[in-house]
Amino acid sequence: MWLKENKTTLVASLLGPNTLRTSLLNRQVSIQEITDYPYKHQFIFKISLDKPLAFKIKIRKPNWASGIQTSEKYHLENDFMVFERTFQTRDEIKINFTAEVKILTDANNEKYFSYGALIFAKPITAIAEKGRVYEKDFEDLFYRPMDSVRYGFITNPNAKYLEGKISVNLQNLSTGAIENQELIPFGKTILRQVSFKK
Numbered sequence: 608m609w610l611k612e613n614k615t616t617l618v619a620s621l622l623g624p625n626t627l628r629t630s631l632l633n634r635q636v637s638i639q640e641i642t643d644y645p646y647k648h649q650f651i652f653k654i655s656l657d658k659p660l661a662f663k664i665k666i667r668k669p670n671w672a673s674g675i676q677t678s679e680k681y682h683l684e685n686d687f688m689v690f691e692r693t694f695q696t697r698d699e700i701k702i703n704f705t706a707e708v709k710i711l712t713d714a715n716n717e718k719y720f721s722y723g724a725l726i727f728a729k730p731i732t733a734i735a736e737k738g739r740v741y742e743k744d745f746e747d748l749f750y751r752p753m754d755s756v757r758y759g760f761i762t763n764p765n766a767k768y769l770e771g772k773i774s775v776n777l778q779n780l781s782t783g784a785i786e787n788q789e790l791i792p793f794g795k796t797i798l799r800q801v802s803f804k805k
Contacts, residue, residue, distance in 0.1 A: 608620065608621040608622075608623060608625050608627075608640075609625075609627045609629070609638075611629070611631075612663075612665065614631065614632060615631060615632065615661075615662045615663055616662065616663040616664075616665060617629070617631070617636070617638070617662065617663070617664050617665070618664075618665040618666075618667075618687065619640065619652070619664070619665065619666045619667060620667055621667070622640075622642070622644050622645075622650065622666075622667065622669065623640070623642065623644055623645075624640055624641065624642055624643075624644070625639075625640050626638070626639045626640070627639075627640075631660065631662050632660065632662070634656065634657065634658070634660055635656070635657060636654070636655075636656060636660070636662075637654070637655040637656075638652055638653065638654050638655075638664075639652070639653040639655075640652055641653065644724070645723060645724040645725055646725070646771065646792065648672075648703060648704040648705070648706060648723055649701075649702070649703045650666075650700075650701070650702045650703075650704075651699055651700070651701050652664070652666070652699060652700040652701075652702075653697075653698075653699050654694050654695075654697075654698040654699060654700070655696070655697060656694060656695070656696050656698075657696065658696065659693050659694065659695050659696060660693065660694055661691075661692065661693040661694075662691075662694065663689060663690065663691045664689075664690045664691075664694075664700065665684070665687040665688065665689050665690075666687065666688045666690070666700075666702065667686065667687055667688075668683065668686050668687065668688055668704070669704060669723075669724065670686070671706055671709070671721070671723050671724060672704040672705065672706060672723075673705050673706055673707045674704070674705035675688065675702065675703075675704060675705070676702070676703040676704075676705065677700070677701060677702045677703070678701065679700050679701075679702075680692075688702070704723075706722055706723040706768075707722070707768075708720060708721070708722050708766045708767065708768050708773055709721045709722070710764070710766065713802050715802065716805070717760070717802035717803055717804050717805070718760040718802065718803050718805065719801055719802045719803070720766060720773050720775065720790055722768045722773060725792045725793065725794075726792070726793045726801065727772075727773045727790035727791060727792060727793065728790055728791065728792075728793045728796050728799035728800060728801040729758060729777075729788055729789075729790055729799060729800040729801075730791055730795075730796045730797075730798070730799055731752045731753075731754070731796075731798035731799055731800060732752070732753040732754065732798075733750040733751055733752050733753060733797055733798045734750070734751050734753060735748050735749070735750055736748070736749045736750070736751055737749075750797050750798055752798055755781075756779060756780070756781050757780045757781075757800055758777035758778060758779060758780060758786075758788060758800060758803055759777065759778040759780050759803055759804050759805070760777065760778070760803035760804060760805050761776060761777065761778050761785060763776075764776045764777065771791070771792070772789045772790065772791055773789070773790040773791075774787060774788075774789055774790075775787070775788055775789075775790060776788075777803060780804075
């Protein structure tokens with residue numbers, strides 16, 4: 608998740624919770640990255656040193672980010688935020704990336720929705736059914752959908768992100784009615800509809 612670019616530069620190339628322990632200029636450096644990414648876009652980089660040290664930290668700005676909120680001075684260099692200063696023995700960098708709901712098109716010319724690094728989907732309520740039993744508490748599970756309603760994309764879906772969900776207007780393909788639906792992150796679903804025909 609981290610790279611060294613030269614003797615005085617550390618590069619956070621992949622975002623996510625982690626702890627880096629390394630050395631720069633023969634000095635021990637520890638950086639703990641605290642975040643709930645990709646579900647939230649706030650990051651705290653806690654820096655621990657035995658003595659103050661001047662060096663650079665470069666943090667990748669994700670391509671989905673529509674803005675950056677931080678009280679730190681930085682400049683952008685090839686989509687990396689560059690922080691260059693003397694860091695104290697107990698120091699930190701706080702960043703919040705802002706995002707927008709995006710409507711994207713897949714290879715089948717169907718539409719799907721993203722926010723930040725996540726793809727969102729319409730969950731389909733299902734009943735779990737046991738399959739083959741291998742041992743006690745170790746068995747196959749199959750999920751049967753409780754309804755077969757599918758939704759289509761409309762030109763102005765009025766998609767809005769709020770508290771971890773996307774609220775969006777979609778067309779019920781069974782009735783033709785426009786309905787407001789909630790989409791949740793793909794990874795939090797079992798059965799789902801991800802893409803919507805125009």
